[in-house]
Amino acid sequence: MKVLHILKSAPDASTKKIIDLQKPGNQVTTIDLTKGGISYDSLVAEVFAHDRVICW
Numbered sequence: 001m002k003v004l005h006i007l008k009s010a011p012d013a014s015t016k017k018i019i020d021l022q023k024p025g026n027q028v029t030t031i032d033l034t035k036g037g038i039s040y041d042s043l044v045a046e047v048f049a050h051d052r053v054i055c056w
Contacts, residue, residue, distance in 0.1 A: 001025075001026045001027070001051045001052060002026070002027045002029070002049065002050040002051045003022055003026050003027070003028045003029070003050060003051065003052045004028075004029050004030075004031065004046055004047065004049075004050035004053045005019050005028065005029070005030045005031070005054050005055075005056065006031050006033065006053065006054070006055045006056065007030065007032045007033060007034065007056050008033055008034070008056060009056070011032075011056060015056050029050065031046060
């Protein structure tokens with residue numbers, strides 16, 4: 001399963017742990033919006049390219 005995590009703020013310990021727990025057996029991608037430089041078109045394309053999207 002392809003899982004996308006979108007971070008709207010810096011991840012805390014719980015967020016990092018949940019993301020790490022999903023990595024085995026899944027293709028996990030993380031996009032950190034706090035770092036900037038992410039185009040809207042790119043973000044939308046990533047959302048539609050993944051099976052599950054989780055926003056933090």
